[in-house]
Amino acid sequence: MGDAMASRRTSPRRSSQYAWLITYPLAVFVLVSAAVFWAVEPDWYHAWLGGLLATIALIITNVGVLNVVIRREGFMVLVNEVPLVLAIYFLPPLAVIFAATVAMVVTQLRARIGVHKMWFNVAKSAASASAALIVVAALPPMRGAGPGTWGILFAAGITNAVVGIATVAGVIGVVQGRRAGQATLRASATSLITAAINIVVGLVFLVALVATGWAAALLAVLVVAMILVLRSFAEFFRQYRTLADVYELTVAVRERGGDGGLPDALLGRVRALMRSEYATLWLPARGRHPEVLLTSRVDDQGLLDISPSPAPLREQAIASGDAVAVGARFDSTVGLRHLLRESKIKDVIAVPLLSGQTTIGSLEVVNRLGDSRTFRDTDVQVLETIAAHAAVAVENSRLVERLRYDAYHDRLTALPNRRRIVDALSESVGVRAADEVIAVLVFDVDGLRAVNESMGHAAGDKLLTEVAERLRAIAGSGSLVGRIGGDEFVVTMRASSTETTVQLATQMREQLRGTMVVGSLTLDVDTAVGVTVQPDHGDDVEALLRRAELAANAAKAVPYGVQLFHPALESRAVRRLGIAGDLRTALEDGQLDVYFQPKVTIRDRHLVGVECLARWTHPAHGEVAPQDFVAVAEHTGQLSRLTEAVITEGLRRCREWVDADRPLGVAFNLSARTLLDTRFPDLVHELLKQYDVPAGQLTFEISERGVVGEIERALPTLFRLRDLGVRLSIDDFGTGVSSLSHLRQLPVDEIKIDDSFVQGMATDSGDLAIVRAVIGLAREFGLTVVAEGVESELTLDLLADLGCENGQGYFFSRPLPYERLEAWLSAQTETESTPAGEVRRLRAVV
Numbered sequence: 037m038g039d040a041m042a043s044r045r046t047s048p049r050r051s052s053q054y055a056w057l058i059t060y061p062l063a064v065f066v067l068v069s070a071a072v073f074w075a076v077e078p079d080w081y082h083a084w085l086g087g088l089l090a091t092i093a094l095i096i097t098n099v100g101v102l103n104v105v106i107r108r109e110g111f112m113v114l115v116n117e118v119p120l121v122l123a124i125y126f127l128p129p130l131a132v133i134f135a136a137t138v139a140m141v142v143t144q145l146r147a148r149i150g151v152h153k154m155w156f157n158v159a160k161s162a163a164s165a166s167a168a169l170i171v172v173a174a175l176p177p178m179r180g181a182g183p184g185t186w187g188i189l190f191a192a193g194i195t196n197a198v199v200g201i202a203t204v205a206g207v208i209g210v211v212q213g214r215r216a217g218q219a220t221l222r223a224s225a226t227s228l229i230t231a232a233i234n235i236v237v238g239l240v241f242l243v244a245l246v247a248t249g250w251a252a253a254l255l256a257v258l259v260v261a262m263i264l265v266l267r268s269f270a271e272f273f274r275q276y277r278t279l280a281d282v283y284e285l286t287v288a289v290r291e292r293g294g295d296g297g298l299p300d301a302l303l304g305r306v307r308a309l310m311r312s313e314y315a316t317l318w319l320p321a322r323g324r325h326p327e328v329l330l331t332s333r334v335d336d337q338g339l340l341d342i343s344p345s346p347a348p349l350r351e352q353a354i355a356s357g358d359a360v361a362v363g364a365r366f367d368s369t370v371g372l373r374h375l376l377r378e379s380k381i382k383d384v385i386a387v388p389l390l391s392g393q394t395t396i397g398s399l400e401v402v403n404r405l406g407d408s409r410t411f412r413d414t415d416v417q418v419l420e421t422i423a424a425h426a427a428v429a430v431e432n433s434r435l436v437e438r439l440r441y442d443a444y445h446d447r448l449t450a451l452p453n454r455r456r457i458v459d460a461l462s463e464s465v466g467v468r469a470a471d472e473v474i475a476v477l478v479f480d481v482d483g484l485r486a487v488n489e490s491m492g493h494a495a496g497d498k499l500l501t502e503v504a505e506r507l508r509a510i511a512g513s514g515s516l517v518g519r520i521g522g523d524e525f526v527v528t529m530r531a532s533s534t535e536t537t538v539q540l541a542t543q544m545r546e547q548l549r550g551t552m553v554v555g556s557l558t559l560d561v562d563t564a565v566g567v568t569v570q571p572d573h574g575d576d577v578e579a580l581l582r583r584a585e586l587a588a589n590a591a592k593a594v595p596y597g598v599q600l601f602h603p604a605l606e607s608r609a610v611r612r613l614g615i616a617g618d619l620r621t622a623l624e625d626g627q628l629d630v631y632f633q634p635k636v637t638i639r640d641r642h643l644v645g646v647e648c649l650a651r652w653t654h655p656a657h658g659e660v661a662p663q664d665f666v667a668v669a670e671h672t673g674q675l676s677r678l679t680e681a682v683i684t685e686g687l688r689r690c691r692e693w694v695d696a697d698r699p700l701g702v703a704f705n706l707s708a709r710t711l712l713d714t715r716f717p718d719l720v721h722e723l724l725k726q727y728d729v730p731a732g733q734l735t736f737e738i739s740e741r742g743v744v745g746e747i748e749r750a751l752p753t754l755f756r757l758r759d760l761g762v763r764l765s766i767d768d769f770g771t772g773v774s775s776l777s778h779l780r781q782l783p784v785d786e787i788k789i790d791d792s793f794v795q796g797m798a799t800d801s802g803d804l805a806i807v808r809a810v811i812g813l814a815r816e817f818g819l820t821v822v823a824e825g826v827e828s829e830l831t832l833d834l835l836a837d838l839g840c841e842n843g844q845g846y847f848f849s850r851p852l853p854y855e856r857l858e859a860w861l862s863a864q865t866e867t868e869s870t871p872a873g874e875v876r877r878l879r880a881v882v
Contacts, residue, residue, distance in 0.1 A: 481500070
């Protein structure tokens, strides 16, 4: 019933020579049985003709109709029970043993299998027949072809099958291990059923032959037909199982393809489906994906990083884009068989994994299990089908991995993004030790916007990439570096204390500073660093990041560029956010006030104009600092309305002063964002016409810091304002970074010296030198100079000696609302006639 076939193996658990542990006892059993039967019936050889016919019949029926593979071993389901039942009935016992032995020898020689396996199969066949004959001898003699004979022959046939299964399981258990033997026994149910059917068919044949000898011809045809039908059924069953296995494999690959377990889900199933000793998946290095070379081997639970197939076969499959199959059944690849001999393998199929027209890897199977079994063309087709599904799964897996990676990383710098930083911080906060803090450092890159607008976003991207590389290099091995905004980077780390964190932040900022080459320019890149630590500044991760960003924004205003978070920063930010809606209402209802600060000529103390300043008293928060509500207006899109409201009020008062024969110029501060609004000059022109104010009475003061970063974009607006006749002034002169380089480029009429220099000039020789230099520079350019922050008589005298024309400050007056300004004008000024007309002159300064 069973013919065991062992495949080649690279590293068997035991040598195949251990099969002799089963073969020798079987041979002894056969010899003893034969001797007993010879003694009982010494003239058995007279039935030589029947023995010859039985031998031929057994040779014919020793054709496998169903192949079963258990690990490295396989056995075939045969139909030799039919002639065996007839031989037991018609022939002497020893003739049956002789026929079974000779038939198996001929069959094994034809199969060209190993010596150990051959003699095991011969001994097994002879021993099974001997056991069956012993059962017949032990039972009552057979009389005729009735039911009693049927029972005896059925018992003999089942004994033959059981002994065959037991010996196959025994030899596999000895060579492969106990579990392999148990698996063989579990797979034997089909064999026993087939044997029982074959025995019944043999009994039918027996009844027919006993009835008439001519039935032999018809029975022979029926046997051949039965063999063909069984083989067809076996092939159909194999194809059905293949389709079912392919479907199960594709489902498993689809389910595991997205979680990184594709090789585990694929290779073991491919190896089992193809009944191969090895199944290998190879994926070359691609982008950030490393090379993958994994193999499933029949005896191993996990995957191995080896490749048993020859590399030239894989290379040929990759280069051609077609499957390459080498083995006994593939005549087209005879020239490649030397590669198999060199690698000591039997056969191989290598199929490329294709994504469109691109080859992304290969799938290979090596060594078809079973000595007499090799891969066929149908196996190539099956593996190509599997490879198509595997290629889609690989691409989907990489796509899912890419999407997952992109979800947690910044695409430009490949650093973790805000989401990944938040997750990592959450984990760190949960396992913080008692003697350490979790530090969050936010680095805000200065000047990125200027690089983007002057050199393009490609240059800005290069700048950010360079900053990212530097941060990676200077951050410690235990730190996590990420990018959380357009120009904001974050570093998280563990530190011993808050003071240590601030020191590290200062050191990292200094190391990060320095020149960076962007395009054809060499830039000095600086950063502002905000610092928060857990638990000092909270346990909530989002709050730590938000507070570090607030501290980084505040760090821009401190000389050393590093700011540790303190609650006042958040209170101010929260306050700004809370007043955003109220500011809109205040603008709509006219609740903002305009204050006026006088500007006076220093030498003769004539009142020449006022600076218009917005002030807001919030009903709940009280006085709101101008920088706070101006910042809110900039970020909420209300800046243009705020600017228009202040200019409108200033021009209205200017018109009133002209009508009262005491004309005063008015000055307004402009944000850099206002200068980027191309519609602003048209608005100014309309307001000048509406209030009939000469353009020369209007001065716009532009912050030097604000205009330098936007100078190229602001110049068209500045020239259009100058063409209207409006005066332009640079505010806070001397505090910017490019005063001299841009002074000639800007169409200005006036510069205002920052109060930080004016207030210190009476006591600091350095400040005095700066003021003297600025006044001299302005005189060379033909510009008017206004000194801000005049607060003492001594400062006023020094400015007069230096030739400064105008001044403003608390020495003259604080900013005043309109009604108080009118009172101040009446009390502190008087009319004086000059060649240019009547002007207001300060009576006294107190």
